Amino acid sequence: MTDKPKLLVLIGPTAVGKTKLSIELAKAFSCEIISGDSMQVYRGMNIGTAKISKAEMEGVPHHLIDIHEPDEPFSVSEFQERCTQLIPEITARGNLPFIVGGTGLYVESLCYQYEFAESGSDEEFRLEQAAFATEFGNEALHDKLRIIDPESAQRLHPNDTRRVIRALEIHKLTGETLSQQLSRQKKTTPYDLCLIGLTMDRQMLYNRIEERIDHMMEQGLIEEVQKLQAQGYTPDMVSMQGLGYKEIWPYLNEAATLEETVYLLKRDTRHFAKRQLSWFRHMHDIQWVDVSGPENFSANYEKIHGMITGSFSSDFQ
Structure with missing residues (x-):
């Protein structure tokens, strides 16, 4: 028995099948879902983020979706703050808070209550680094990070310029590296935590990613970015550096x-999924489920249902 608030978490790489499973689990355990995705917070960015639709929600309450305009940056600290407000509110309603997403740092920082130095932001520095990357290439920008923070450089892909710039910015503002900040975090959780990770045969996952990209193009991804461009949003914005958007701007x-x-979009998404899995592999407490093979949905659902029941046995037996 514990008096810690219960928190259910479902993580996994993009295209692994989190959405469908999360809805069925949420209905079974009376959950309210909190999106753990750093890009689904932005309004008007639906196709490229594979954002769940109202119909797909099937009446399950969702939080932290469509809460910002694309020109309003969203940070890990804001994610933490909003979640620490939402979790007791959801619990007080008699429901189970359920984090679903694939942004590893966001989810891990919440689960273990990471404390980051108050680094703030330096918009001029960000623009300078973005201009540097445009002139000399993403690899040259990545080399800057490799010199001051090789650990973060190894974790971040050179094309992930948004996070590379943020890591450089943290060092400039605080005098310490992002990896130093992460290394001193205590791996203890304030929650009664049930953390489930989905994994899949690598080639099967890559095939699903490519099918998803083809579907996004058919749905009108290019037209979505064109509409954002017409609204005055520009490729240097944090939101527009997201996967599925930064690849479209050169075409436009x-x-x-x-x-x-x-x-490029398929390649970058495959690389992104690989980095997601690499991040999740070093996290504590994850109960992994291999969901290779779509014909096994029912079996996978029953297995995960049993894991949750076992973790929160006093409430769901």
């Missing part, structure tokens, strides 16, 4: 063909 500016754009 006639700097890449459609074929090149789709190839």
Whole structure:
């Protein structure tokens, strides 16, 4: 028995199948879902973020979706703050808080109540680094990070310029590296935590990613980015550096063909999934479930249902 608030968490790489499972689990355990995705907070960015639709929610309450305009940055500290407000509110309603998402740092920082130095932001520095990357290439920007913080450089892909710039900015503002901040965090949780991770055969996952990208293009991903461009949003914004958006801008500016754009988006998404799995692998307390094979949905659901019942046995037996 514990008096800690209960928290259910479902993580996994993009396209692994978190959404469908999360809805069925939420209905079974009377959950309210909190999105653990750093990009689904932005309004008007639906296709590229694979944002769940109202119909797909099937009446399950969802939080931290469509809470910002694309020109309003969203940070891990804001995510923590909002979640620490939401979790007791959901619990007080007699429901189970359920984090679902794939942004590893966000989810881990919440689960273990990470404390980050008050680093603030330096917009001029960010713009300078973005301009540097444009002129000299993403690899050159990544080399800057490798010199001051090789551990973070190993974790972040050179094309993930948004997070590379943020890691450089943290060092500039605080005098310490992002990896130093992460290394001193205590791996203890303030929650009665049930943390479940979905994994899948790598080639099967990559095939699903490519199918998802094809579907996004059919749904109108390019038109979605064109609409954002027409609204005055620009490629240097934090939101527009997100996967599924930064790859489209060169096409809109006639700097890449459609074929090149789709190839880059599929490649970058495969790399992103690989980095997600790498991040999750070092996290504590995860109960892993291999969901290879869509025909096994029912079996996987029953297995995860049993894990949750076992973790919160006093409430769900």
